[in-house]
Amino acid sequence: MLRMILRLDTFELPEIRDDEILVKVVSDSICMSAYKCAILGTEHKRVHPDVAEHPAVMGHEFAGDIVKVGAKHQDKFKPGMKFTLQPALTMRRLLRRR
Numbered sequence: 001m002l003r004m005i006l007r008l009d010t011f012e013l014p015e016i017r018d019d020e021i022l023v024k025v026v027s028d029s030i031c032m033s034a035y036k037c038a039i040l041g042t043e044h045k046r047v048h049p050d051v052a053e054h055p056a057v058m059g060h061e062f063a064g065d066i067v068k069v070g071a072k073h074q075d076k077f078k079p080g081m082k083f084t085l086q087p088a089l090t091m092r093r094l095l096r097r098r
Contacts, residue, residue, distance in 0.1 A: 006038055009055070021077060022068040029061045061086050 016022050037044045037058065042051060063084040069077045077083075 006058075007055075016068055016070050018071040019073070020070045021066060021073055023083060024065045024067050025062050026064040027062060031061055034058045034060075 013022070033046070037047050037056070041047060042049055047056060048054070063082070066077055066079055066081045066083055068079060
């Protein structure tokens with residue numbers, strides 16, 4: 001069982017596809033679910049059993065700058081724009097707020 005193993009890796013990114021957006025993360029929060037994943041390791045229901053061979057990327061509440069935009073999203077997003085992501089907000093909730 002793996003527990004309490006957190007690491008920071010550097011790797012080369014492939015070119016983005018037409019349906020992707022490349023961002024630079026400026027701020028990332030550590031929420032309770034990410035903390036529990038680190039503490040419980042493979043005992044946590046969202047940590048896959050082969051995490052040692054295929055590490056999980058943590059973080060899901062973050063903000064930053066858009067660096068590059070794939071062709072399918074260039075009508076809405078531009079490099080240099082700021083963004084924030086909080087995945088618990090559904091599209092329906094976002095549209096209601098407009």
